[in-house]
Amino acid sequence: MVEIAESSSPVPSLVFAIVTLLCISVVVVLILRYYLPLRTTPAYLLVPVFFALCLPASMVLLVPIDLASSAMVDDIDAQGIWLQQRTLRVSWRITYWLTFALTWFILPILAEYSDSGYREPKDKLVDSLRANAQYYAIVFGSGALGLIYVLASYGHFSESLKSTVMALAYCWGLVLAIYLMGHGLVSIPRRLFRKANISGRLRRIQTQAPKVYEKMDDAEMDLEDLEMQVAELSRRKGGSASLFQDWIEELVDLTDLPESQTGRTSVVRGSGNQSPLPNVITEKYLAELTRRLIRARHARSRYVNEWNRLLEDAVRTQAILDSAASKKLDFGKVSPNAGFWDRPPLLTPYTRFLLHYYLIPYLHAALGAVLSIASICIVWSELVKGLFPQLSVIRYSVIHHHVGGNGQVGFAGQMIAAIWMVYMCAAALVSITEVKVWRGRALVRRNTAHESAFWYASQVARLSVPLTYNFMTFLGSIYRDTVFYGFLGQLINLTPLGKWFDYLFPAFILIPVFATLFGLYGKAKRAFGFDVAVLDDGDDGDTDERGAAFGTGSWREGRDLIERELNGTSAAIRARRADVAGGGGGDARSAPVLSIPRAGRRDGTSSAVGGPTTPFGTSPTAGSAGPVSSGRPQANTSARRVGRAAAAALDEPEDENFFEALGHRFKNTIDTMDTPKWLQDIGQGIKKPKWMGGGGGGQGASSTGGNADIRRWFGGEGRIRL
Structure with missing residues (x-):
């Protein structure tokens, strides 16, 4: 490291770093306020999640400062922001170990604690530790194997434990970071290009x-x-339920069913089960019921919010398209969530038309082109950093000064390095929001579930260190002089396995890049027949060449659904359904009741396929839906398209080529063929012997006829018991 000139002082740089850190903290608080109600959210959630977001964000500030401080330029005016080595070392230790503790211990335990259905904090904590026991067994088992390897290859016990823990945490985070970042490097520019096409966006x-x-x-x-x-549980007043009356009353308060509706549950649902409740009510059962109820409430809030946002986007996009004729754009009444540029006093209808029809699409296309080039540079730098580090594009964009053959980073290089890191982190974090995770976790505006908030915060903390160190490896040998390398990098490179893993594994970024670029997720869905993709494009889901998303119905059906919702047809149906279900009582729901009958009942009976339909797509002769058999317009999903495949094919004759039409005709012919009479008669004349329960008639006897059925030897009632 070049010696720092005596006339330079770290005080201005220290003030700049503190002010920047305060700005980062304010941004994190605003993010928390967007997804969580700050006043009602408990402190045990806000504080850990705040640090889980603030500490990774501060690494974007620490890395450029560390690069400039470790490779100082001779010119004082071009030194940029720098700090003393001791200050950097303390900052890195605090940031790394707090992030490590949050990722692997604090956030997982608190996530299960918040998701537990028990009432008492002690019971919640015990349930959380029990739920994380398997997770920690896998973590500690992997750590033990890694410790044995490091001891065998390095031989020093004093550094083996710490190096193994840090190296294994880095390797696991790098695997996840490379995959997510590779997907995001393609997804972000593609989204911008798609948003530039207004008609395609509406489709x-x-x-x-x-x-x-x-x-x-x-x-x-x-x-x-x-x-x-x-509601059925609340009607039990005696027996074991009397021991948990306070708990049951709290569950009733969580529900939105009015009092007049609780007595008519069997009429409304018609589940076919006499009682879904166990004979003995236990604490474990109530805890599981509480957990499921809270998850269901958040799931409904998530999809209602998503549906409302989709309707708003559809209305705005349609208004932009319709404004092409009049050259005037008016979105109507301003939404409370409208942006600053959409306020009526600021823009006239004509200027708003120019902004949304011309300027914003061109800006999306231009930004998409710039980010596409940035993505190519990042992928190229990942491929060449191990064998040909001098070809790294990121290296030349950050290092602008060379003194005595050594690269040095100035203020301009620091700014560019921060921009590169922000884009890499954004690519990985955007992919997290598109992951189809277990339990249906999602970020919902002002109503994110506590467990989901902990999970997303833990992913942010887990990806920060691998992405930070991975970026520093783009810069060639200059990163070896940094404090961060002395703290973490030399422990990762402690063994040949860690060194080669760090240099060669990032080349696998081509797998998620190609999978996203060429639509391999959609091909996998078509090949396997179900959603096997871990990642999706969110609102830009995989679609076929005719514009229909697999398993979701066509865009025409989506257009009809949106039109009926906006015209108030569904609202009128919901009002009638509420009157029928609640006996005319008021609706006490905090969110709109958005529900339609399924294609089949929960007890397994399905509605008539291919029968006459109402104007809303429901069959008037559908199987026992009760008084609510006609509901909202049904979505034509893959399960509901089975009986209408031929009609759907007739609706789109212009979208099929010759081979597709021929294949459909063959399929329809085979599906409608009746079984030949001679094939149906096979086996009708074969008699079962009496010891197998056969009768004397020509037809096979029933499995329950006769006392000589061999199956009675195993069960007594003609059923084989295992």
């Missing part, structure tokens, strides 16, 4: 509408089932 919104509609319907029905279960 994708309409394509997504059936899928979102069906998920919202499923979430609403699942919540209703749990609410009915709680």
Whole structure:
């Protein structure tokens, strides 16, 4: 490291770093305020999540300062922001170990604590530790194997434990970071290019509408089932239920069913089960019921919010398209969530038309082109940093000064390094929001579930250190002089396995890049017949060449759903359904009741396929839906398209080529063929012997006829017991 001139002082740089850190903290608080209600959110959630977001964000500030401080330029005016080595070392230790503790211990325990259905804090903590036991067993088992390897290859016990823990945490985080970042490097520019096409944007919104509609319907029905279960539980006054009356009353307060509706649950649902409740009510059962009810409430809130946002986007996009003729754009009444540029006093209808029809699409296209080039540079730097580090584009964009053959970073290089890091982190974090995770975790504006907030915060903390160190390896040998390398890098390179892993594994970024670029996720869905993709493009889901998303229905159906919702047809149906279900009572729900009957009942009976339909897509002769058999317009999902495949094919004759039409004709012919008479008669004349329960008739005897059935040897009633 070049010696620092005596006339230079770290005080201005220290003030700049403190002010920047305060700005980062304010941004983190605003993010928390966007997704969580700060006044009602407990402190045990806000404080850990705040540090889990603030500490990784501060690494974007620490890395450029560390680069400039470790490779100072001779010119004082070009030194940029620098700090003393001791200050940097303390900052890195605090940031790293706090992030490590949050990632692997604090956030997982608090996430299960918040998700636990028990009432007492002690019971919640015990349940959380029990739920994390398997997770920690895997972590500690992997750590033990790594410790044995390091001891065998390095031989020093004093550094083996710490180096193994840090190296294994880095390697696991790097695997996740490379995959997510590779997906995001393609997804972000592609989204911008797609948003530049207004008509294509509207088509994708309409394509997504059936899928979102069906998920919202499923979430609403699942919540209703749990609410009915709680209502039935509240009517038990004796036995084991009397021991948990306070708990049951709290569950009733969580539900939104009015008093007049609780007595008519069997009429509304018609589940077919006499009682879904166990004979003995236990604490474990109530805890699981509480957990499921809270998850169902958040799931309904998530999909209702997503559906409302989709409707708003559809209305705005349609208004932009329609304004091409009049050259005037008016979105109507301003939404409370409208942006600053959409306020009526600021823009006239003509200037708003120019902004949304011309300027914003061109800006999206230009920014998409710039980010595409940036993505190519990052992927190229990942591929060449191990063998040909001098070809790294990021290296030349950050290092602008060379003194005595050594690279030095000035203020301009610091700014560019921060921009590179922000884009890499954004690519990985955007991909996290598109991950189809277990338990249906999601970020919902002002109503994010506590467990989801902990989970997303832990992912941010887990990805920060691998992405930070991975960026520093782009810069060639200059990063070896940094404090961060002395703290973490030399421990990662402690063994040959860690060194080669750090240099060669990032080349696998081509796998998620190609998978996203060429639509391999959609091909996997078509090959396997279900959603096997871990990642998706969010509102830009995989679509086929005809614009229909697989398993979600066509864009035409989404257009009809949106139009019926906006015209108030669905609202009128919901009002009638509420009157029928609640006996005319008021609706006490905090969110709109968005529910339609399924294609089949929960007890397994399905509605008539291919029968006459109402104007809203429901069959008037559908199987026993009760008084609510006609509901909201059904989404034409893959399960509901089975009986209408031929009609759907007739609706789109212009979209099929010759081979597709020929294949469809063959398929329809085979599906409608009747079984030949001679094939049906095979086996009709074969008699079962009497010891197998056969009768004397020509037809095979029933499995329950006769006392000589061999199956009675194993069960006594003609059923084989295992």
